[in-house]
Amino acid sequence: MRIVVAPDSFKGTIDAADAAEALSSGWRSVRSADEVRCVPMADGGEGTLAAVVSASPGARLVDVPDVAGPDGRPVRGQFALLPDGTAVVELAVASGLPLLGGELRPLTATTRGTGETVAAALDAGATRLLVGLGGSASTDGGFGLLSALGARLLDRTGHVVPDALSDLDAALDAATAFDRSRMRFAPSGGVVLLTDVTNPLLGERGAAAVYGPQKGAGERELPLLERRLERLAELVGGDPSHPGAGAAGGTGYGLLAGWGAVVEPGAPAVARLLGLPGLLASADLLITGEGRYDATSLQGKAVGEVVRLAEAAGVPSRVVAGESAADGVLTLSSLAGSASAARSEPARWLHRAGAALAEQWAART
Template sequence: MRIVLAPDSFKGTVEASVVAEVWAEGWSRARPGDEVVCVPLADGGEGTLDAVARAVPGAVRVPVGPVPGPDGRPVDGAWLRLPDGTGVVELAAVSGLPLMAAPDPTGAHTAGLGVVVGTALRAGVSALVVAVGGSASTDGGTGALAALGTRFHDSDGRELPYGGGPLARLAGIDTSGLAAPPPGGVQILTDVTNPLLGPTGAAAVFGPQKGATPADIAVLDAALARLAALLGGSPSAPGAGAAGGTAYGLATAWNASIVPGALRVAELAGLPDALVGADLVITGEGRFDATSAQGKVVGTVLDLVHHGAGVPVALIAGSIAAPLPPGVPTAIDLTALSGSSTEARTNPTHWLREAATRLAGEVRPTAAT
């Protein structure tokens, strides 16, 4: 049988490539004669670069060296060159929330992302894919755009410091020095559909995750509104609020397109081709809940399978907090399997391997006709 392993990362515990490897070990322990294909995935957030690097033959990771992290401390940057000349950049790797020494909702920024993107542009990429999930900031992407040559200044002509808070003093924007996008254009990968502003916008919904108080949220939302009034574009577009408005900033300044991250990563990783001839697909994530089918990896895998290959799908998750969707007859909850969430998190690879072994012993997949 042909078994396709297409997990998301178990966020905060195990990255997707390791999940796939451990599942492969567990499955092969019970059924060594099966063909097992690993296609680790991501939704446009943390782990996107690793997932694409693992899945695309000939992909080359290009180190950038120290770049400004979201709080100004240096972090190591990198981007991925695909064989067709496309460059892939991951915001979370250089401007992500876990890189903060302490929360700074009004001062955190995306300058490091801009430095990495600029390096990829100078290397001559034909197109650019920017995964924007997991950001630490609510700066509308102004840090990245500033690093790429845009000037954001106050009424006295002084350049504003990085961060979303200073945008409250924004009086003018000079894009004359902004680096041009690559000839093949720019895609922004995200797993959210929030607009830039208002009660469902970047500051209100995602600000609290970044340490924002109600007062901070009011300041940031007003600052983003000021940015939108001067920069233009479509602040109400679905996904514009992704990554603290970084999706809005890049979409407006570069006419970049905002696309579902999990689907684009699946395409880059070759999942549609891997599904051809499959007898069973195994997918999973840290927590399966009511949002899992809404632009996340698991939902994307289910859509691709059910609209194309039509093969059975099994789910392995750290915890299962929602009814299983149609087409998923089998699931394993690692918390239940291990006896507690603490044990599942303490020894994740053991229980991931054990879950795959149990599936291999219990499931008798048959390809759809």
């Protein structure tokens, strides 16, 4: 038999690559003669770089030292460079919420470090760019990223507005123009934004209203962030209502309007990049999984996408989850006896889940 093991990460406990290995080793402990292929998945957010590198022969991970973290302190940036010249950047690596260590900065967090990472990818010869939007700490509309690529704010006299990153709101109020003249050119193969978010930039479904609270914004900060994004849209132009413009604190909008990017659903794009449709065409079974499985899992997330691809290929699928709100899903919490026990040793219980699925399959045949 040919088995494809393609889980997402079990967030907060184990990444997708290690989850795939644990599931596959559990399966092989029962059915050692089967051919098992690990394809760790992602949807453009957390784990996208790791998934691309682990499943793409010839891909290499490139470190970018000392880019600006979301609070301005230096962090390590990374991008993946594929043999065809495509560079993959995961926004959360340099501009993610976990980098703040719980000290959220709703008004001052920046995406500049992601822009510095993108610039490094261009310097390395990238001819196409995929940017995974997810896990952002910032609601800067992508201005920090664009500024790292050379964008500037100008006042009515044509002079550069200073300190735009340290006090973005004051800079936007003082500016009368968004200057692209010194921006780096986008790669010839284009810029694709990977996200499962369809929110616009502004309004009750916008970046500030929906995602601002996750980044520490309260009743005082939310109107300020909405006004910031409105002002940025006035200066940059484009279409703030475009689906996905609100992704990553408005970074979707910044790259759409400021750099000519396009948006694609993250999970299908990553699946194509990893060659998953072709692997499933010759598979007998798909195993996938994530930390918590519920109704939203089938709505644009990685697990839902691989299950959809398996159905299209006529391949049966099995889902493993840490916990599940749906029937028919093998959960680690049931195997371990509790959710806390499962979270404390995820690899152990994923191995056991893989073995249990193999035992069930053997009993059927």
